[in-house]
Amino acid sequence: MVGRTGRDVVTSRLPGLVQDWKLDLVVVNGENAAGGFGITEAIYNEIRTAGADAVTLGNHAFDQREALVFIERADALVRPINYPPGTPGRGAAMIETRGGARVLVANVMGRAFMDPLDDPFAAIDRALDGVDLGRVVDAIVVDFHAETTSEKQAFGHYCDGRVSLVVGTHTHVPTADHRILPGGTAYLTDAGMCGSYDGVIGMDKDEPLRRFTRKIGAGRFEPAAGPASLCGFAVETDPATGLAVKAAPVRLGGDLSEARPAFWEA
Amino acid sequence: MVGRTGRDVVTSRLPGLVQDWKLDLVVVNGENAAGGFGITEAIYNEIRTAGADAVTLGNHAFDQREALVFIERADALVRPINYPPGTPGRGAAMIETRGGARVLVANVMGRAFMDPLDDPFAAIDRALDGVDLGRVVDAIVVDFHAETTSEKQAFGHYCDGRVSLVVGTHTHVPTADHRILPGGTAYLTDAGMCGSYDGVIGMDKDEPLRRFTRKIGAGRFEPAAGPASLCGFAVETDPATGLAVKAAPVRLGGDLSEARPAFWEA
Amino acid sequence: MVGRTGRDVVTSRLPGLVQDWKLDLVVVNGENAAGGFGITEAIYNEIRTAGADAVTLGNHAFDQREALVFIERADALVRPINYPPGTPGRGAAMIETRGGARVLVANVMGRAFMDPLDDPFAAIDRALDGVDLGRVVDAIVVDFHAETTSEKQAFGHYCDGRVSLVVGTHTHVPTADHRILPGGTAYLTDAGMCGSYDGVIGMDKDEPLRRFTRKIGAGRFEPAAGPASLCGFAVETDPATGLAVKAAPVRLGGDLSEARPAFWEA
Amino acid sequence: MVGRTGRDVVTSRLPGLVQDWKLDLVVVNGENAAGGFGITEAIYNEIRTAGADAVTLGNHAFDQREALVFIERADALVRPINYPPGTPGRGAAMIETRGGARVLVANVMGRAFMDPLDDPFAAIDRALDGVDLGRVVDAIVVDFHAETTSEKQAFGHYCDGRVSLVVGTHTHVPTADHRILPGGTAYLTDAGMCGSYDGVIGMDKDEPLRRFTRKIGAGRFEPAAGPASLCGFAVETDPATGLAVKAAPVRLGGDLSEARPAFWEA
């Protein structure tokens, strides 16, 4: 979600979706929640109150310096797992759902064209070690925050069969390649953003356009106004195995075409 | 389209689509047509025979060295317009459709996380100078070959109102953000790839996974086998203005969810 | 020069050098003069007063927003020539030396691992068009501001025989590869920085080390304190041809080994 | 050393230097020894015979596929330590000098603008754990193979006081910033290359220039011919502490200015 525009569409629509679709677990990426850059404790609480069971982050995790402090007491706030040892917070959190299921939510950051954190592939191996899907936990949700489609697809295949779903974030554009991989892991290259698409990755388009064309900025990035879309990935898992049985994109409101998971629509 | 897998799905399905949907103009990106790297004259002719009116390229344009030669006689083969002056071939081609309409097809390459060619924004300005949409030409199609969603969205807004459509390529993953921008230009961040999605951007997944995890390759990239998808962007323009009136994604076959333009389905 | 540390070493030592070495022309790179980021008019005047005949810039040219304005009246302030058309200021300036010679001073920015400006090779061709060395001008000084040694060496060879000297900047570390290229152009991959070398490229080392090891910053970059070095490139040209006849590095003070041009030492 | 040009200058001059300067230990970077790309077993043996006690590598370590095999039996061949666990070979080797001293030679790769290996800072910490300089070993030599001056300087400061010397490689251009850091570690941002400087980082200049100016290559990179330079870093350590007491650059032959360590010249 990007800025107030993004928060508003989430807080206004999420409670209804939780109810209508009987959602067991809602995970929201909040790295751009505060004016486009990072997250504050107040905003974290706002997102949780709206229905998010966990909030993941990314390269903007600590743009708001207070996140380095409050993340320690925010049990459901998950930052990229492959930050160096000693980084405040956690890279994976065990969440108990409304219905009593146990779900591991992990956030991992890619390295291609991004600040090089520790090896994301080795990091997910360590996180999953001893956490057998369908036995130790009922589901495993992985938010892979990365730039390139190649690293994302490779990461999806790497996790296939070991987690319930891998959903990419960071590009702020929803992809249309949702599917269940051969091993049973639901996959979507990017969930897209909650915010206004009449901008540049959720920010007002003037400043980005200025920088692309003139190579000299004139100010700060500000979230784009305008009608906002809520974007996400809907996955249903097999209670016995924790693997995915159904997967569909969610796109509601704003400038994008609407998409609803048929399997949850009454 | 990526390799033989991609060519096969295009050559087998495109003729039927041209007929069923009464397509006036078909543009195909062919930068990965030859084993994943570049294009040969034989393959170019094969794609044209299958129904493509123009073939665009990208950063892999000249991976097959023969393309530097045959592009001069291949009138409908379009390489990125912002290669340096003196580069063989053309960055925009005037195509006459079956129905006698005149369409400018341009290929432009982004610079973010890519080899820095000349300024893509200045290049499209020059290409459009004097080529007024709806007056000098009936439509203008721009294939913006770029890595980042931000540069692609910025480019879309930059062209809005001046061209019929801006469709991104290069990430090999179809995005779900098709829309008509406020000025009347149809926009899709990425059209996706024609080829197998059970791989990494169309290539067999073993070698990419090896490089991501071990950081040392063991061989060459080979196109992924397996059921192939055809992906694209369907746009209908207003004959009077050349601007878009309808836009929808196309996804047929393979591992992806099917998408067909409702407005062309009888 | 980086921050006050860098300005101090320049303003204190440059006047003596101008006198002792009978310097005809002094060019200083000032992109980091203001606290490490950009340049102000006051600082520009300070550098000029200290003896600089021209001040070049780089990727930090406009970090201080006022530079976009005062550069128009600062005739000897030169920003990268390959910014887009319409950028305030100039990419090359004709300077008249104390002795009445005419010297073209150009600033060009590389693109490898940098923000992609226009083609630097094409830009220098245009700048040199009609400006024949030894006929139209007495000397041509090119500050090539770039990251990689490969682009810098390629640029040096590209200009060889057409300019008096190509000196690299941007890495803030002096290289030891000064030489006169076969065509008569003096070349040095990087002139190094004026400032304290007990830091990280002239900035206090704490924050850079924190970012490299923890991947999360804790504050702003500040220029490093400590004894400062003045670094540069001394070139003597043939009055008849404008080509270089002697070239030597300059390193004075601070933590670096001293280097003085023997040919100017009485 | 780059290609045959580089090997020739090393094999012809190194034996004499070992004798004249009474060298206890010689470390050579060999990542470009085989035609510019990687190293073969025959070449490794050739370098060792010429007087190298250890051979370090870098991003081109395994360009010659045979290196993945013979590195296991080549005890003094050291590849970047921060390749993933399981990579063939070793990232640090204990070398016994002619005089019976024990020296740890480590090779570490930077991540800025390079393929992201594991954290180089954490990797050197692990390598030095329990290997106290002056007690467990007589000297520690670190070849930090990296692109940017900022990561190199940060790495030097990070190791300061714990190793005898940190010498950068990879840019193929010798820097002039040799010094002994406050903690007693000798430091040089880049040792430069052994090979011809009448090229682009040791390769014939035609192909690099073509790629920079036309953005399309026409062939392979080949080592530059022409008179070659031998470049390096001379460091003398205190036998009691293992820290550096003297440090000077070495540049012999070819197009560069000559530099010899005065403290070793009789």
Ligand SMILES: [Fe+2]
């Ligand atoms: Fe984001």
Ligand SMILES: [Fe+2]
């Ligand atoms: Fe992000």
Ligand SMILES: [Fe+2]
């Ligand atoms: Fe492609």
Ligand SMILES: [Fe+2]
């Ligand atoms: Fe591409």
Ligand SMILES: [Fe+2]
């Ligand atoms: Fe600088």
Ligand SMILES: [Fe+2]
């Ligand atoms: Fe710079």
Ligand SMILES: [Fe+2]
């Ligand atoms: Fe190298």
Ligand SMILES: [Fe+2]
């Ligand atoms: Fe290297």
